[in-house]
Amino acid sequence: MDDSRDRELGMKSEITRRDFLNGVALTVGASMLPESMWSLTGDQNSTDYYPPAKTGLRGAHVGSFETAHDLRDGTFWDKAGKPLATGEEYDLVVVGGGISGLASGYYFQKAAGPNAKILILDNHDDFGGHAKRNEFHVGNRTILGYGGTYSIESPAPYSAEAKALITDLGIDVPSYPKYFDKNLYRSLNLSRHIFFDKETFGADKAVIDPHPMMGGEGDDDPAASSAWKAFLAEAPLSEGAKKDYRRLLTAKTDYLPGHTSADKKAKLARMSYADYLTGVVKVDKAIVKLYQTTPHPLFGVGIDAVSAQDAWGLGAPGFDGLKLDSSPGKGMNRDAIRNDEAEAFFFHFPDGNATIARLLVRKMIPAAIAGNSITDMITARADYAKLDEVASPVRIRLNSTVVKVAHVGSTDSAQQVEITYGNSGKAYTVRAKNCVLACWHVMIPYLCPELPQKQKDALESAAKVPLLYTNVVLNNWQSWQKMGASSFYAPGGYYMAAGLDLPVSIGDYHCAHDPKEPIVIHMVRTPCHPGLPARDQHKMGRYELFTTNWETLERNTRDQLARMLAPGGFDPARDIAAITVNRWPHGYAYEYNSLWDDFWLNGGVTPCEIARQPFGRIAIANADSGAYAYTDCAIDHAYRAVNELIGAKKMAAKA
Ligand SMILES: Cc1cc2nc3c(=O)[nH]c(=O)nc-3n(C[C@H](O)[C@H](O)[C@H](O)COP(=O)(O)OP(=O)(O)OC[C@H]3O[C@@H](n4cnc5c(N)ncnc54)[C@H](O)[C@@H]3O)c2cc1C
Numbered sequence: 019m020d021d022s023r024d025r026e027l028g029m030k031s032e033i034t035r036r037d038f039l040n041g042v043a044l045t046v047g048a049s050m051l052p053e054s055m056w057s058l059t060g061d062q063n064s065t066d067y068y069p070p071a072k073t074g075l076r077g078a079h080v081g082s083f084e085t086a087h088d089l090r091d092g093t094f095w096d097k098a099g100k101p102l103a104t105g106e107e108y109d110l111v112v113v114g115g116g117i118s119g120l121a122s123g124y125y126f127q128k129a130a131g132p133n134a135k136i137l138i139l140d141n142h143d144d145f146g147g148h149a150k151r152n153e154f155h156v157g158n159r160t161i162l163g164y165g166g167t168y169s170i171e172s173p174a175p176y177s178a179e180a181k182a183l184i185t186d187l188g189i190d191v192p193s194y195p196k197y198f199d200k201n202l203y204r205s206l207n208l209s210r211h212i213f214f215d216k217e218t219f220g221a222d223k224a225v226i227d228p229h230p231m232m233g234g235e236g237d238d239d240p241a242a243s244s245a246w247k248a249f250l251a252e253a254p255l256s257e258g259a260k261k262d263y264r265r266l267l268t269a270k271t272d273y274l275p276g277h278t279s280a281d282k283k284a285k286l287a288r289m290s291y292a293d294y295l296t297g298v299v300k301v302d303k304a305i306v307k308l309y310q311t312t313p314h315p316l317f318g319v320g321i322d323a324v325s326a327q328d329a330w331g332l333g334a335p336g337f338d339g340l341k342l343d344s345s346p347g348k349g350m351n352r353d354a355i356r357n358d359e360a361e362a363f364f365f366h367f368p369d370g371n372a373t374i375a376r377l378l379v380r381k382m383i384p385a386a387i388a389g390n391s392i393t394d395m396i397t398a399r400a401d402y403a404k405l406d407e408v409a410s411p412v413r414i415r416l417n418s419t420v421v422k423v424a425h426v427g428s429t430d431s432a433q434q435v436e437i438t439y440g441n442s443g444k445a446y447t448v449r450a451k452n453c454v455l456a457c458w459h460v461m462i463p464y465l466c467p468e469l470p471q472k473q474k475d476a477l478e479s480a481a482k483v484p485l486l487y488t489n490v491v492l493n494n495w496q497s498w499q500k501m502g503a504s505s506f507y508a509p510g511g512y513y514m515a516a517g518l519d520l521p522v523s524i525g526d527y528h529c530a531h532d533p534k535e536p537i538v539i540h541m542v543r544t545p546c547h548p549g550l551p552a553r554d555q556h557k558m559g560r561y562e563l564f565t566t567n568w569e570t571l572e573r574n575t576r577d578q579l580a581r582m583l584a585p586g587g588f589d590p591a592r593d594i595a596a597i598t599v600n601r602w603p604h605g606y607a608y609e610y611n612s613l614w615d616d617f618w619l620n621g622g623v624t625p626c627e628i629a630r631q632p633f634g635r636i637a638i639a640n641a642d643s644g645a646y647a648y649t650d651c652a653i654d655h656a657y658r659a660v661n662e663l664i665g666a667k668k669m670a671a672k673a
Pocket residue numbers: 086113114115116117118119139140141142146147148149165166167168169170171172418419420421456457458461485487602604605606607639640641642646647648649650651652
């Protein structure tokens with residue numbers, strides 16, 4: 019990219035607290051960081067420690083992953099030296115401060131009583147795991163974004179336990195419509211668009227999406243019926259491709275004649291949607307490209323790695339004439355099975371499910387976040403210095419990567435577990451009667467090498483799905499208004515989707531109503547490598563995320579916005595106020611897939627069932643335990659893990 023284009027994009031302009039070090043760190047390679055840089059994350063007890071307001075590279079931020087990678091590479095112990103015993107003893111130590119870890123603390127405290135001593139350790143500079151808050155301050159406004167988990171939603175209904183936790187936190191899910199301004203974008207004549215890029219489709223062109231699918235909440239396209247005309251006139255597709263697109267969406271052809279519904283589903287479960295479109299429906303290649311990234315937000319892979327049966331379940335076109343009965347077929351992903359009760363259970367906070375994490379923290383450590391309702395929670399500032407106080411029964415210690423978890427004595431008779439963690443390049447130990455590993459399963463074999471090999475193999479198979487969630491604060495959204503766009507699906511873009519913030523106002527927090535006001539927009543990339551098996555695609559994507567430097571991320575973000583919004587007069591150098599890229603190389607829990615996971619299609623014990631077995635005084639939580647990338651899964655497995663410990667140690671009696 020030449021200098022003049024960089025100037026046009028505003029690469030040299032001042033944006034909110036540009037995080038220079040993030041760029042440098044990634045350019046030189048994280049493993050080459052001097053040890054002192056491990057403490058870049060700061061001291062959580064200092065008065066100016068407030069990670070939600072950091073911009074630049076967040077998610078797996080610099081300082082959060084180096085210890086774990088050193089442990090993986092076998093270099094940690096040489097660097098850290100002999101661990102220092104803190105002398106601290108707890109009833110429970112939780113490894114991982116995501117929803118599952120925080121919920122484990124919550125359930126344990128409920129059972130063991132308010133004086134139970136609990137320590138939660140997390141490697142990030144903020145709690146919440148994937149449920150992270152991005153907070154921006156532009157002029158005199160505070161603007162919130164979700165750095166990861168978007169909302170309370172799940173393809174299957176929340177369990178009784180998960181619902182009870184949500185209710186106990188004060189969240190009244192059915193009250194959501196009163197906070198959500200459903201008609202805002204519609205009243206401004208904004209609708210969903212497709213952005214065709216010149217590299218993939220021969221021209222940069224934004225066109226109304228006549229048939230939005232696979233995702234997108236609350237913004238029904240008002241123009242859907244009339245959009246056809248505009249789409250057919252303007253989309254940079256050949257006449258043949260347009261004809262095929264129409265046929266795909268409207269024809270009632272039985273493309274698999276002579277088979278029963280069950281046989282058809284069995285066939286569809288074994289072929290990708292891309293193969294179905296190409297080989298069975300026989301549409302133009304451009305239409306396959308058009309649909310390629312539609313499942314990215316759900317699965318982190320494209321239609322080459324999603325079964326045709328799942329595509330049918332998700333409402334993709336091309337199945338109407340097959341006359342499939344509506345029951346789920348064998349091997350369907352839970353996301354692809356419609357459930358009306360689950361569909362209705364939806365709540366989006368302006369910072370996503372970071373509000374759930376914050377409510378859990380307030381339950382356990384009231385001094386850390388003032389207030390007593392969900393409305394005051396949205397604008398409440400967390401006091402991080404209160405998270406790890408000696409006098410508090412529950413403590414949360416950030417920037418602390420656990421590197422070893424071992425029983426003190428033999429697994430069968432040990433009374434304690436010793437937990438070793440790295441913080442600022444040094445190793446420390448604490449002891450506890452119980453331990454919940456609510457961290458990523460791939461990490462556990464490194465922490466507990468004494469686990470049975472079969473369990474370690476199962477844990478290792480849970481490698482996560484990489485994602486990039488980027489929040490960009492714009493000084494105004496007049497260019498969106500001019501184009502009549504509320505969101506873009508960009509099948510060939512660096513980001514496959516970008517959209518205006520969901521308009522939710524709660525308590526003193528008010529979303530942007532006027533296009534002249536600043537707003538946060540959300541962009542999604544799921545790096546993957548079409549053609550490879552799903553797990554290999556995720557592995558390549560993870561590598562990409564860890565090796566892409568800040569400058570490239572910033573340039574790609576600015577460039578895509580500039581190109582998509584050019585007809586609306588968008589100027590990236592003028593209109594962008596802040597950028598936060600939430601990098602999640604270890605993102606969604608891997609969900610089983612009928613194309614790659616035989617046990618899922620044909621039955622048998624799933625790896626997550628083997629992986630989550632308790633081991634002495636150690637129980638295993640995290641959403642990986644259910645191979646299901648949803649908040650309720652993280653909660654359900656916290657509940658199970660704590661119950662395993664409580665049952666085993668008769669702690670319930672103390673509740
Ligand atoms: C980008 C994104 C968007 C999502 N959107 C939604 C959504 O809209 N709705 C929904 O229901 N679900 C969503 N999910 C899934 C949902 O966020 C997760 O299922 C859930 O939050 C996982 O919680 P968890 O505690 O199991 O794991 P995590 O949130 O990953 O928390 C685990 C924590 O343990 C830490 N850890 C790992 N190893 C160690 C170690 N050795 N020492 C210390 N700490 C360690 C991790 O860094 C992490 O902070 C989303 C996930 C992602 C990634």
